[in-house]
Amino acid sequence: MTEPILSGFHPDPSICRVGDTYYLATSSFEYSPGVPIHRSTNLLHWELIGNALDRDSQLRPSVGAKDSGIYAPTLRHHGGRFWLATTDTSRPFDGQLIVHAESAEGPWSEPVFVPAAVGIDPDLVWDEDGVAHLSWKSFHPDLNGVAGIAVDLTTGRALSEPRLLWAGTGLPHTEGAHRYRIGDWWYLLVAEGGTERGHVISVARSRDIDGPFEGTPSNPIMSHRSTDHEVQNTGHGDFVQCPDGSWAMVYLGVRPRGMTPAFHVNGRETFLAGIDWVDGWPRVDETRFDAPVVDHTFIDRFEDAAFHPRWISPGASPSNFARTGTDGAVLEYEASRLSPSILATRARDIEWEAELDLDVSAGSARAILRHDDAHWYGLKLTPDLAELQLSAGPIESTANSLPLDGAGRVTVQIRVFRRPPPQPWGAHPEPDRVGFAVKTADGSFVSLGDVDGRYLSTEVAGGFTGRVWGIEVLDGAVAVAEARYTSSLDHGR
Numbered sequence: 325m326t327e328p329i330l331s332g333f334h335p336d337p338s339i340c341r342v343g344d345t346y347y348l349a350t351s352s353f354e355y356s357p358g359v360p361i362h363r364s365t366n367l368l369h370w371e372l373i374g375n376a377l378d379r380d381s382q383l384r385p386s387v388g389a390k391d392s393g394i395y396a397p398t399l400r401h402h403g404g405r406f407w408l409a410t411t412d413t414s415r416p417f418d419g420q421l422i423v424h425a426e427s428a429e430g431p432w433s434e435p436v437f438v439p440a441a442v443g444i445d446p447d448l449v450w451d452e453d454g455v456a457h458l459s460w461k462s463f464h465p466d467l468n469g470v471a472g473i474a475v476d477l478t479t480g481r482a483l484s485e486p487r488l489l490w491a492g493t494g495l496p497h498t499e500g501a502h503r504y505r506i507g508d509w510w511y512l513l514v515a516e517g518g519t520e521r522g523h524v525i526s527v528a529r530s531r532d533i534d535g536p537f538e539g540t541p542s543n544p545i546m547s548h549r550s551t552d553h554e555v556q557n558t559g560h561g562d563f564v565q566c567p568d569g570s571w572a573m574v575y576l577g578v579r580p581r582g583m584t585p586a587f588h589v590n591g592r593e594t595f596l597a598g599i600d601w602v603d604g605w606p607r608v609d610e611t612r613f614d615a616p617v618v619d620h621t622f623i624d625r626f627e628d629a630a631f632h633p634r635w636i637s638p639g640a641s642p643s644n645f646a647r648t649g650t651d652g653a654v655l656e657y658e659a660s661r662l663s664p665s666i667l668a669t670r671a672r673d674i675e676w677e678a679e680l681d682l683d684v685s686a687g688s689a690r691a692i693l694r695h696d697d698a699h700w701y702g703l704k705l706t707p708d709l710a711e712l713q714l715s716a717g718p719i720e721s722t723a724n725s726l727p728l729d730g731a732g733r734v735t736v737q738i739r740v741f742r743r744p745p746p747q748p749w750g751a752h753p754e755p756d757r758v759g760f761a762v763k764t765a766d767g768s769f770v771s772l773g774d775v776d777g778r779y780l781s782t783e784v785a786g787g788f789t790g791r792v793w794g795i796e797v798l799d800g801a802v803a804v805a806e807a808r809y810t811s812s813l814d815h816g817r
Contacts, residue, residue, distance in 0.1 A: 546610075645657075
């Protein structure tokens with residue numbers, strides 16, 4: 325499979341099924357609200373139904389630093405309730421975070437923490453007696469690998485001493501573990517090798533929930549390392565059984581573009597594969613499903629009482645600095661805020677266009693395409709001037725400017741596109757180009773330039789997220805009357 329089922333910055337997928345409906349959770353890192361939840365009835369078409377951590381009492385506001393916040397979640401359904409375990413790295417010594425809900429749409433409960441489980445990537449499973457067991461990537465030197473305990477989900481109290489379940493096959497960074505009871509065996513699925521080009525999925529099994537676990541001789545059961553496959557960095561899988569008794573697996577991957585080392589810009593995405601069981605071990609079938617190319621086009625006039633769950637912000641939810649209403653979204657700048665006031669949404673496609681209808685008569689703003697706080701391109705807007713600004717690590721510059729009419733109402737465009745390949749190599753060094761433009765009185769757009777997209781890639785900037793786009797208020801108050809996003813369905817191919 326080369327097409328994701330959830331494109332654009334949806335890493336570390338975890339899946340469960342209730343009846344004929346599937347639910348999927350992914351990581352959100354420094355962005356809030358945290359842990360987007362999607363729903364599907366066929367594994368291929370997914371609808372965003374909310375975010376599990378959508379209020380400050382669950383995910384307290386922070387500075388929104390790169391790679392902080394919420395790491396890999398696990399989503400499960402047990403006893404008529406949804407359960408979600410994850411890691412809030414802003415509270416590392418509180419242990420793993422657990423919330424629950426009657427409906428996946430929410431509302432989700434206040435969090436319970438498990439102080440005995442310090443690390444990342446928690447998993448939840450229940451034994452034959454209904455006792456909950458938590459596992460996680462342990463950072464303790466005596467438990468270097470995946471550790472596990474029995475746990476009281478109402479209090480977070482450990483019901484057993486932590487013990488090492490499995491250290492993996494010998495590759496670094498054994499993490500992202502999930503346990504399953506299938507037949508007479510307990511299976512332990514892990515990610516190894518780091519979440520870059522060496523990423524793999526491995527599996528072990530045991531007769532007992534706490535091990536000892538023994539890996540299959542054919543580990544890793546999945547990896548695209550050292551191949552020319554269009555999807556790389558494959559790992560961090562989670563199994564689900566379908567209503568017909570067959571099995572599937574969601575996993576993360578990236579789609580690099582451009583010349584070596586190749587650059588991925590939209591972050592780690594969610595892909596789908598089939599699972600067969602051969603001699604008591606899972607075997608991955610990457611050809612079973614054919615994911616469709618999805619149209620992510622939307623128009624948002626911000627007329628509802630709350631922001632659509634697609635809208636996020638680094639460090640704190642948009643509701644901390646913005647509101648919706650009949651006049652659209654209004655963003656207000658506060659100098660005391662810890663994090664930037666950015667109303668953003670994930671970039672979902674390889675090629676796309678976005679437009680923002682803005683009123684900056686009472687402030688200033690930046691239409692922004694962002695990888696992290698040090699890697700972004702933006703069009704700064706005041707009533708009198710538009711300036712194309714570029715930030716790549718410690719280097720910030722102004723590339724171009726355009727006088728405006730002083731009225732404060734302006735429509736801006738962000739365009740991400742790929743150039744036709746040159747000869748003889750067949751590829752440009754950059755993964756894409758990023759262009760910014762301003763609409764004139766006659767309805768045409770005036771370009772302020774387009775720039776190399778590789779500086780907003782993980783290979784340059786590092787980190788675990790992908791690009792987001794939106795509007796940042798820099799001073800005063802700024803209104804967004806409408807935001808429009810248009811997918812390029814051929815994905816530039």
